[in-house]
Amino acid sequence: MRRRLLAWSLVVLTAPFAAGAREAPPVGQDPVIEQRMMALAEELRCLVCQNQTLADSHADLAVDLRQEIRELMQKGQSDEQVKRYLVARYGDFVLYRPPLKSTTWLLWFGPAVLLVGGLATLYLVLLRRRRLLAAEPLNEDQEKRALALLSEDEGQPS
Amino acid sequence: MRYLRYLIPLAAFVVLTGFLMKGLWMDPHTVPSPLIDKPAPEFRLTQVADPGKSIGRDDMLGKVWLLNVWASWCVSCREEHPVLVEFAKTGMVPIYGLDYKDTRDEALKWLERLGNPYQASLFDPDGRVGIDYGVYGVPETYVIDRTGTIRYKQIGPITPEILHDKIVPLLRKLNA
Numbered sequence: 264m265r266r267r268l269l270a271w272s273l274v275v276l277t278a279p280f281a282a283g284a285r286e287a288p289p290v291g292q293d294p295v296i297e298q299r300m301m302a303l304a305e306e307l308r309c310l311v312c313q314n315q316t317l318a319d320s321h322a323d324l325a326v327d328l329r330q331e332i333r334e335l336m337q338k339g340q341s342d343e344q345v346k347r348y349l350v351a352r353y354g355d356f357v358l359y360r361p362p363l364k365s366t367t368w369l370l371w372f373g374p375a376v377l378l379v380g381g382l383a384t385l386y387l388v389l390l391r392r393r394r395l396l397a398a399e400p401l402n403e404d405q406e407k408r409a410l411a412l413l414s415e416d417e418g419q420p421s
Numbered sequence: 422m423r424y425l426r427y428l429i430p431l432a433a434f435v436v437l438t439g440f441l442m443k444g445l446w447m448d449p450h451t452v453p454s455p456l457i458d459k460p461a462p463e464f465r466l467t468q469v470a471d472p473g474k475s476i477g478r479d480d481m482l483g484k485v486w487l488l489n490v491w492a493s494w495c496v497s498c499r500e501e502h503p504v505l506v507e508f509a510k511t512g513m514v515p516i517y518g519l520d521y522k523d524t525r526d527e528a529l530k531w532l533e534r535l536g537n538p539y540q541a542s543l544f545d546p547d548g549r550v551g552i553d554y555g556v557y558g559v560p561e562t563y564v565i566d567r568t569g570t571i572r573y574k575q576i577g578p579i580t581p582e583i584l585h586d587k588i589v590p591l592l593r594k595l596n597a
Binding site: 310311313323324327328331350351352353354355356 | 449450452453454455456522547548552553554555557558
């Protein structure tokens, strides 16, 4: 029973690797197109494993899409046209560099707005602190005490 | 009034936490499809059950229908299948399958074993039509209206809740 369990767990654990061990997909003949395709695929997101580029991914869909890009390029389409083809099907999400439009303003400008806002707040806080310090000079008693404390400090090893 | 300014960081924290909480419940694999409210992409494919018969997009004009992308190798499809079989029995809408990157033999065996909710299944062995429909995670389901426009896309398995909350109300509206 135990042995059987072990055998099964081995099968289950190694199954993902078996799925990867498939015939190599056909690689394009034309090295120029191959290079262009890979350069473009670096800019595109694989929708199956979302944090990988289309160039890196071994997902089935990524292999298919690379083939699709290859064929579109062989038909003489420009990089821009290929991108439009993919965006029409999968949305802006395939682009690692999303286009600038009203729905992506927050994405593009949010960090800059936060930074400027933070710096402005810091500036205002510092300005006010300086004004507070300047506004309250020491009175006589305080000054004496301060001097006394300072002189006490002198001569002692710090 | 003086203490109000101390509430600002707290308020900011609550807002931030709100966003993060929302993020927790969102599925990052559900990417909004650009095809919603656009004409369904053109296709003409042979049927799984009969290589001699083909169906094209325009054959479907004039009726509301579901296109369900499935495959015999797809684990989540198996989970979804009984829901579709049950739903097909209501006869509310014709369901067509798109058998994605599969073999005819496997697909037919699968349908025989688990039941066939489809009017017909279209055979897309190299996944070309799948790419045109922006399929990236089988199963996916499209609701297509009389004019051939995609009105809804479900990514991942249809559950009874999704049927009840999203798909059935939409079908009622489209069929009205």
